[in-house]
Amino acid sequence: MALDDDIYQLRREKLKQIEALGQPAYPRKYDFSHTISQILAEYSDKTADGLEGSRVNVKIAGRIMAIRLMGKAGFAHLQQGGQRLQIYIKKDAVGDKGFELYKLLDLGDHVGVSGYLFRTRTGELSVHVDEITFLSKDLLPLPEKWHGLTDVELRYRQRYVDLVMNPEVREVFLKRGKLVQSLRRSMEAQGFVEVETPMMQPIAGGAVARPFVTHHNTLDMDLYLRIAPELYLKRLTVGGFDRVYEINRNFRNEGLGWRWNPEFTMLEFYQAYTDYRGVMDLTQQIVEQAAKDVTGGTRTKWGEDEIDWAGPNWRRMTMRDAIIHYWPEAAGAKPEISDFTSQQSVKSLVQRFNAAHRHIAYDPKEPAGKTIAGLFDAVAEEQLIQPTIISEFPTAVSPLSKQKPDEPDWTERWEIFVGKMEIANGFSELNDPEDQRRRFESQLKERERGDEEAHQMDEDYIRALSYGMPPAGGVGLGVDRLAMLLTDSHTIRDVILFPLLRPEKGFAAEDPEDFKNETA
């Protein structure tokens, strides 16, 4: 981008000429009488005669998205609030100075106009302008007017331009806003209290992921950007907040992909005196309600498929049943429930699957439960388009969940899958401090085995549990992924306004080391 190129200079020149006409270059305010959407809503069905009979005076503001000059008159389309309205400027009506100003306008400029509503010969609702006020200059040219901006990199880097040019992008983010609103409303309706817990944590806990590290100078300590708020929210249940939730960012230092961004938004909530089944039903309701609030119905398009969010369409099965159900024919006879009990039989399942289907990584030293979870991802996740709740996860991959009373290798935990994505995760919260210590210790063994993502020991968390945490169910819900599903967006970057990108050449940030030295 050249800020000193010809068009930029030329438009600066025009801005000076506009000032010479007595219009400030960057005025402070403009008192409009209507938004464009209000006018479209109120007057779209009024006839030409009707508008002439009782004249409607309006004052609107917007960005010029199309402009046509014809000698001593002209048209333009103003865009505001994602809507467009045509204006008609006639030299006789706006005067010499007003018309001079109109001739100095460019695509992308902001103006305010006052006038009355009428219909043109072709019937388009328009404003017959009697006064133009200049509001702000667009010094850089907008992208081409009917293809818009399609270059994906530019769309993400210059989202402001993307939003001006592509109304469907604006729509996605309005829907995302409605989604978050709906989630908050559902939580509040159930008596949950919204809280904010640390983003910077001395121990990155509550999930299994690699964290980002940062440093606090005064305390001279490293801190982790949180990978989850979980352990803090559960401390709050110890403190007597029986129903708490937080909607905020988590940070995970992992790869990027169509459903992964290093920072992502999560709704996480904890409800005392219930278990995984209680929060399962609640989460299903919340999600179904969100679909209704965002889209107005319970059926949404998802690529080639249609997702039905209505209650009766939800399926529930255990992880083991899902592996059996979705077991590929090519991999031979379906597994039996008993195949999931011993290390040896799990290993042979993996071997059968790998031989027939595709290769999944397998480390014979890892716990059988971890292998089973990997097997589930490979066998079943790809098949789960319609809302499906998978329950009973291996204890080995669930260090914070309560075990099933009759099967200690399995936990009271579930996840919701929709459109081949995990969108929520909930469980009966482990509140026995001694059991929790043992789970952390076995995670530490995994860490020693080379699993960088295994959970760290958190002594203060165990101390909190030792004061007595009520029985509780807790849930994490991926807001970005739900937004993707409800807007038919097939990459997470289309529901994040400013996704992470490599820094642009020439726009590089200051070296953090320099900054450190300056402040030291």
Added chain:
RNA sequence: GGGCGCGUAGCUCAAUUGGCAGAGCAACUGACUCUUAAUCAGUAGGUUGAAGGUUCGAUUCCUUCCGCGCUCACCA
């Protein structure tokens, strides 16, 4: 990180077998007082991502690098 693909004017895209780098929109000048992808006449705009190589000649072929996209493996 591996594999595949892409990078040409501000934007959207062309360029035959390796043979003069082009169009539309945007911009500039002029005409036009109901247009709407306004129209009409004219003008300007390029280190073809960068460096190197092959060749009489490279947007085109080769190598390296940079950037982007898709995809596979790990994470939600």
